[in-house]
Structures are given as structure tokens and as C-alpha cells.
Amino acid sequence: MKRFDASVLDRLFRDEWGRMLSALIRDFNDFDLAEEVLQDAFTAAAKEWTGDGPKNPRGWLYAAARHNAIDHIRRRARLAGIKESLAYLAIGEAPPVDQWDREYAVPDERLSLIFTCCHPALPIEARVALTLRTLCGLTTEEIARAFVVPTTTMAQRLVRAKAKIKEAGIPYAVPSASELPERLDAVLSVIYLVFNEGYAATRGEALIRQDLCSEAIRLARLLQQELADSVAELDGLLALMLIQDARRGARVDDAGNLVPLPDQNRARWDHAQIEQGRALLHNVFARELRRVPGPYVLEAAIAAVHTEATTGAETDWRRIVVLYERLYSVYPSPIVALNYAVAVSMADGPAAALPMVDNLEEALINYQPWHATRADLLRRLGRMEEAVNSYRRARALTCNEVECRFLDRRIAELTGSTSVH
Numbered sequence: 001m002k003r004f005d006a007s008v009l010d011r012l013f014r015d016e017w018g019r020m021l022s023a024l025i026r027d028f029n030d031f032d033l034a035e036e037v038l039q040d041a042f043t044a045a046a047k048e049w050t051g052d053g054p055k056n057p058r059g060w061l062y063a064a065a066r067h068n069a070i071d072h073i074r075r076r077a078r079l080a081g082i083k084e085s086l087a088y089l090a091i092g093e094a095p096p097v098d099q100w101d102r103e104y105a106v107p108d109e110r111l112s113l114i115f116t117c118c119h120p121a122l123p124i125e126a127r128v129a130l131t132l133r134t135l136c137g138l139t140t141e142e143i144a145r146a147f148v149v150p151t152t153t154m155a156q157r158l159v160r161a162k163a164k165i166k167e168a169g170i171p172y173a174v175p176s177a178s179e180l181p182e183r184l185d186a187v188l189s190v191i192y193l194v195f196n197e198g199y200a201a202t203r204g205e206a207l208i209r210q211d212l213c214s215e216a217i218r219l220a221r222l223l224q225q226e227l228a229d230s231v232a233e234l235d236g237l238l239a240l241m242l243i244q245d246a247r248r249g250a251r252v253d254d255a256g257n258l259v260p261l262p263d264q265n266r267a268r269w270d271h272a273q274i275e276q277g278r279a280l281l282h283n284v285f286a287r288e289l290r291r292v293p294g295p296y297v298l299e300a301a302i303a304a305v306h307t308e309a310t311t312g313a314e315t316d317w318r319r320i321v322v323l324y325e326r327l328y329s330v331y332p333s334p335i336v337a338l339n340y341a342v343a344v345s346m347a348d349g350p351a352a353a354l355p356m357v358d359n360l361e362e363a364l365i366n367y368q369p370w371h372a373t374r375a376d377l378l379r380r381l382g383r384m385e386e387a388v389n390s391y392r393r394a395r396a397l398t399c400n401e402v403e404c405r406f407l408d409r410r411i412a413e414l415t416g417s418t419s420v421h
Contacts, residue, residue, distance in 0.1 A: 004049040012057055013042055017137035018222075020062050022113035023106055026172060028069050031134070031162045037068040062106045110135065111174050111226040114219070117161075118187040119170045126161035127190045133158055135222075136215045146197060146212055188237050188296065191219050195241050199248075200400070207252055207402035213245050235284045236297030242277035243303040246270040258406040262312030274307050295331040298323055317347035334363040342373055350377040368397040372407065379414065388414050 017038070024034035041064040045057070054060040117130040125147075132138045132146075144154035164170070175183040198212025220238040227234070250264035259265075281300050285293070293301070302323045309315040324340035338360055345353035354377045357370070364370035375390035388411055395407040 004046075004051065004053050006046065008053065009042065009046060009049070012061075013137060016058050016061070018110050018113065018135040019108055020058065020065065020106055021134055021137075022109035023062060024065055024069065025113060025134075026107070026109045027066065028073070029172070031165070033069055033072060034065075035134075037065040037072065040068050041065040058106050108226075109172075110222060112172050114187055114223065114226075115174055115183055116165060116170060116172050118183070118190045119165070120183070120186050121168055121170060122161055122164055124189070124193070126157055126164070127186070128193050129154060129157050130161045131190055131219070132194065132215065135219060138215070142211075146209060184231065184234070187223065188233060191216050191223075192237060192241075192296075194219070195244075199244055200403075205401045207258060207400060208248050210248065213241070213248070217241050217245065230283075230287065232284050232288050232291070233294040233296045235280050236294060236300045239277040239280040239284070240296055240300035240303055242273050242280070243300065243307060246273040246277070246307075252402060256402065257409075258402050261306065262315070264312070266310060269307070278304050278307070292330060293326070295327060298327040298330070302327070315346070317343055321347050334360050335367070335369075338364060338367075338370055338373060345377055345380075350380040353377055354381070366397065368394050368403075371397065375410070379410070384414050 021034055021038055024038060025031055028034060038061070041061045044064055045053075045061060049057075113134055114131070117134055118127045122130070129143050129147075132143050133140065138146075140155050140158060141151050144151040147154070174180075194212050195216035198209040198214075198216065200207065217238065220234065220241065223234055224230075224238065247261075247264065247269050249270065250266065250268035251259060253259055277300065281297070281304055284297055288297075302320055305316055305320050305323070320343045321340070324336065324343050328336050328340055338357065341353045341356035341360075344356060354374070357374050357377060360370060371390050371394035375387045375394060378384075378387035378390060391407055391411045391414070395404060395411065398404050398407060
């Protein structure tokens with residue numbers, strides 16, 4: 001008998017984990033049990049499947065996990081000396097595995113799971129971790145590595161998040177229409193945090209964690225599919241991530257060194273993916289003519305302007321300045337103000353932007369990009385000694401090795417030194 005192709009099961013794990021897990025959590029109201037039995041089902045499939053596998057592999061896995069969960073509940077009931085009515089009730093609703101293989105569909109409760117994992121009652125870091133664990137199927141070790149914390153720390157974070165959901169009675173449900181806007185904002189924030197950690201990794205040897213970028217894009221697409229109506233900010237976020245992610249091939253050179261946006265080889269951008277993002281953005285603006293665009297839509301519009309230029313020198317910085325003004329009016333954060341100042345420096349020169357950056361010192365004194373931006377402006381103004389000091393402050397706040405090398409090169413260029421430490 002021909003062995004089953006293990007890569008097919010790996011792909012099934014990646015594509016279907018979230019759907020099956022969400023259905024099992026709905027069935028048994030237990031995150032840990034659902035994860036355990038679903039993992040066991042995949043392990044069983046790896047041992048038992050042959051040839052082309054079952055006709056309905058998702059149904060087979062779900063049924064195997066359900067029966068395993070019911071066995072767990074029976075054992076708990078016997079050990080606790082309580083009646084097994086719950087277990088018998090559950091098993092009465094579960095047809096045999098061979099019937100699932102032929103004819104049954106797995107219910108899709110992923111939308112409920114997304115909103116549960118991203119509930120505002122949970123700390124933001126717990127929302128991110130729980131979303132990656134449950135919806136994306138990343139292991140605790142993978143999540144810990146992505147956010148550069150010990151595995152034990154991440155495991156405790158996940159345990160606390162699940163306990164909070166249970167103790168606070170957080171409903172496993174899609175919010176009502178009146179609650180949806182606020183709750184959707186929390187979900188979008190989590191997705192964007194996942195993407196940003198992948199796009200510019202906080203720590204480690206690599207600048208880009210493509211796995212996290214891909215998971216964030218996949219979650220946004222999933223939300224699009226699951227929500228009944230189009231949501232401008234969701235479409236804007238997906239457009240933004242598609243456009244940003246399309247540039248990854250040019251963000252580092254062949255030696256692994258960071259390449260600033262104006263210097264990137266645009267032939268290495270994924271132009272087909274850029275067009276997907278631009279088409280989404282066009283549809284949003286066509287649909288929302290009478291509404292003020294939200295932050296994600298405006299950020300996507302800024303990213304799209306960069307893609308219109310064939311070289312960095314041809315970028316329409318005046319238009320970007322106008323878009324940043326609009327973005328700041330709807331989302332007045334110091335980081336938006338810093339990016340606005342960068343755009344002003346490109347449109348009107350560094351002298352116009354430096355006072356804007358200096359005004360943000362109190363708010364961003366521990367923010368590495370503030371020091372790096374200030375250093376670049378001072379360098380362009382010929383104030384080299386001040387620039388070196390700011391580059392060194394940025395370097396001290398940098399933990400990503402690719403960014404460290406870039407700042408080291410800048411310092412060496414300005415000091416004429418081969419040693420920058």
C-alpha cells in the first residue's frame with residue numbers, strides 16, 4: 001500500500017487547524033482539551049492514512065478528535081465519580097469516523113474564535129499569542145521564538161489567557177451588530193501587530209519573519225470571507241499588508257544587509273501582489289466616497305503612492321505629506337507624527353522636519369526609530385557629530401542584527417572608523 005504524502009497532511013494542518021479547533025472548542029467549551037485531541041487526531045492520521053487518504057480528510061480528523069474528546073470526558077467523569085450523561089449526550093451527536101469521511105461537513109466557528117481570542121478583556125500580548133496558537137496552529141515554542149521570550153513565559157501567558165476567558169465568562173460568539181465596530185478594531189490591531197513583528201522583527205538575526213507576515217495576511221483574508229458585509233478598515237489593512245509584504249524581496253540585499261526604501265531595487269518587488277492591494281484600496285474608496293477614510297485605509301494609500309514611482313527619486317512626497325496630514329487628523333499618535341515629519345523632510349528638506357521631530361522627544365525618547373530618524377536628518381544637514389550621537393542612541397536601542405549592522409555602517413561612514421562599538 002502506498003504511503004500517504006506527509007506534505008499533504010502538513011498543508012492540511014496549516015489550512016484547517018483553525019476551523020477544526022474552533023468547532024471543537026464550541027462543542028466542548030475547553031481550549032486545552034480541544035487542542036490536545038486535535039493534535040492527537042493529526043498524529044493518528046500520520047500513522048493510519050495510506051494512499052490518497054480519506055475522501056473527506058477534514059471530516060475524518062474532526063470526527064477522530066470528537067471521539068477522543070468524549071473518551072477524555074468519560075475518563076474524567078469516572079475518576080470524579082460523577083454521572084456520564086454529558087459524555088453520552090456528546091457521543092450521541094457524533095457519527096462514526098467512516099460516516100464523517102463520506103458525508104459530513106465540519107462546522108465553521110472560526111469567526112467566533114477570532115473574537116474570543118481578541119476580546120478587549122485580555123491583555124494585548126495575550127490576544128496576539130492566543131490568536132497565533134489557536135487560529136494559526138503555531139506551537140508555543142514558535143510563538144515564543146517569534147516574540148523572543150522564553151517558552152515557559154509564553155506558555156504561562158497562554159494559560160492565563162485561557163483561564164481569563166473561562167473565569168470572566170467571555171462568550172464564544174461573534175459580537176452583536178452594536179458591539180462589532182469596537183471589537184473588530186481589537187481584532188485588526190492584533191492582526192497588524194502580528195504582521196509588524198514579521199515585517200520588522202524586534203530581535204534576532206533576520207529582519208523579516210515571513211511566517212508571521214503570511215499568517216497575518218491569512219487571518220485578514222479569513223475575516224473577509226467570514227464577515228457578511230465588506231468592512232473598509234479590514235480591506236484597508238489587507239491592502240496595506242499586501243503592499244508592504246510585496247517589498248520584502250528588496251528590503252535586504254544578497255549579503256543580508258538592510259536596504260532603505262528609496263534605494264530598493266523595485267524590480268524585486270512582487271508587483272502582482274501590489275496590484276491585489278491597490279485593487280482592494282480602489283474598491284474601498286469607490287465604496288466609501290462619502291466617508292472619512294480610517295487609519296488602515298490611509299496607511300494603505302500612503303504605501304500605494306510609493307509603488308507608483310519607478311525609482312525612489314520619483315516618489316510623490318507632496319501627496320504623501322497630504323495623506324499623513326489626513327492620517328494624523330483621524331489617528332493623532334506620536335508615531336504617525338514622526339512618519340509625517342519624515343515625509344516633510346523628503347518634500348521640503350530636513351531643516352523643515354527637524355523641529356517637528358524634536359517636538360516628539362518626550363513622547364518617543366525610548367523609541368529607536370525616533371533616534372534613527374533624527375540622526376538621518378542631522379546627517380543630511382551636515383551636523384555630523386550630532387548625527388553620530390543620535391545614531392549611537394538608536395544603535396543602543398536596537399536588538400535586530402540586520403538593523404544593528406545598518407546603523408554600524410552609518411556610524412562608520414560618518415566617523416571614518418572601522419570600529420563602531
